[in-house]
Structure formats: C-alpha cells, structure tokens
Amino acid sequence: MEQETVLEREPGKSGVEQELPDQNDNDLAAEKDGLTEEEPGQEEETAEAEWMQEKEELLDRLKRKQAEMDNLRRISKMEQAEAKDYALHDFLSRLLPVVDNLERALESARSDQKVPDTHVDGLEMIYKQIFQILEQEGVSVIEAEGNPFDPHCHHAVMAVESDETEPGNVVEELQRGYRHRERVLRPAMVKVCRE
Numbered sequence: 001m002e003q004e005t006v007l008e009r010e011p012g013k014s015g016v017e018q019e020l021p022d023q024n025d026n027d028l029a030a031e032k033d034g035l036t037e038e039e040p041g042q043e044e045e046t047a048e049a050e051w052m053q054e055k056e057e058l059l060d061r062l063k064r065k066q067a068e069m070d071n072l073r074r075i076s077k078m079e080q081a082e083a084k085d086y087a088l089h090d091f092l093s094r095l096l097p098v099v100d101n102l103e104r105a106l107e108s109a110r111s112d113q114k115v116p117d118t119h120v121d122g123l124e125m126i127y128k129q130i131f132q133i134l135e136q137e138g139v140s141v142i143e144a145e146g147n148p149f150d151p152h153c154h155h156a157v158m159a160v161e162s163d164e165t166e167p168g169n170v171v172e173e174l175q176r177g178y179r180h181r182e183r184v185l186r187p188a189m190v191k192v193c194r195e
Contacts, residue, residue, distance in 0.1 A: 089183060138180055141177070154170060154188050160191050167194060169192070
C-alpha cells in the first residue's frame with residue numbers, strides 16, 4: 001500500500017505557495033506592498049546621473065553669466081568711447097569760431113600794408129599749428145565749392161543764378177564747414193546755383 005504524504009498547510013496560504021522553494025519573507029512582503037528594493041548599483045547610477053545633470057545645469061548657468069559679463073564689458077567700453085568722442089566733438093565745435101576769427105585776422109593782416117610781415121608770419125604759424133592739432137584729432141574740411149549740394153554737410157543760405165556751374169551745385173562758400181571723423185561738426189554755409 002502506498003503511503004500518502006500529507007502536507008501541512010499554513011493557514012491563509014494556498015498549496016501552490018507552499019510548493020515554491022523557500023523565499024525570503026521580507027521579499028514577499030515587499031512585493032505584496034508594491035515595493036521593490038533597488039540594487040545597490042542602480043542607486044549609485046541614479047545619484048551619479050542626477051549629479052551630472054546638476055553639473056551640466058551649473059556649467060550652463062556659469063557660461064551664461066560669463067557671456068553676460070563679457071557683453072557688459074563690451075557695452076561699457078563702447079559707451080565710454082562714445083562719451084569721449086561726444087565730449088571731444090562738443091569741444092571742437094566750440095573751438096571752430098576761434099579758428100574762423102584767426103582766419104579773418106590772417107586775411108586782414110595780409111591785405112593791410114601797415115602790418116609787418118613778421119606779424120603775418122606769426123599768425124600763419126599759429127593757424128597752421130591749430131589746424132595740425134585739429135587734423136590729429138580727426139577734423140577735416142568739408143569741400144563745398146563746385147560740388148553738388150548735400151544737405152547733410154552743406155547749409156544753403158542763398159540760391160543764385162550762375163552760368164559758371166551746373167544747377168544744384170555750390171557756387172560759393174560763405175563759411176567753411178568741418179567734419180570730425182564721420183560726424184559733421186559744422187555744415188558749410190553756401191550759395192547754391194538755382195535749378
């Protein structure tokens with residue numbers, strides 16, 4: 001007669017669960033709760049990935065801040081140069097009437113026979129010296145007579161008829177105009193040939 005083996009069952013467990021090989025009770029409890037323990041290597045990889053992401057974000061922020069600082073430096077230099085140019089432009093504009101008066105004095109001294117030649121030579125030297133300084137600072141004379149009228153650098157005070165020049169051209173320069181680099185210091189006062 002065959003001997004039957006009777007398995008004792010634990011209360012609350014089915015026969016299938018009992019036939020499974022021994023499992024750790026903690027693993028079964030964690031699976032029932034829906035929790036699984038991560039392997040130690042997985043935790044390190046996750047932490048490393050988070051650190052790398054944070055590192056990339058911080059590097060990106062640092063690069064942006066450095067670019068902002070470079071832009072601020074560049075803008076500051078441009079503003080300083082512009083302020084310097086504007087201050088110089090203003091000073092040169094105020095100096096032009098002095099140059100005009102010196103030119104008039106020189107013309108008067110040349111035409112008057114009573115003025116000694118040494119005085120005329122002295123005035124010419126002063127005028128040349130002032131004009132050299134102006135040229136070193138980027139000041140140049142605006143060519144007017146015989147050129148087409150340009151409202152950006154010429155100021156027309158009269159329109160006259162003339163057979164000597166084409167209509168729309170400058171007939172005569174009444175007051176010399178000057179340019180400081182690319183900007184007009186003072187437009188030339190001119191007479192323009194009527195069209």
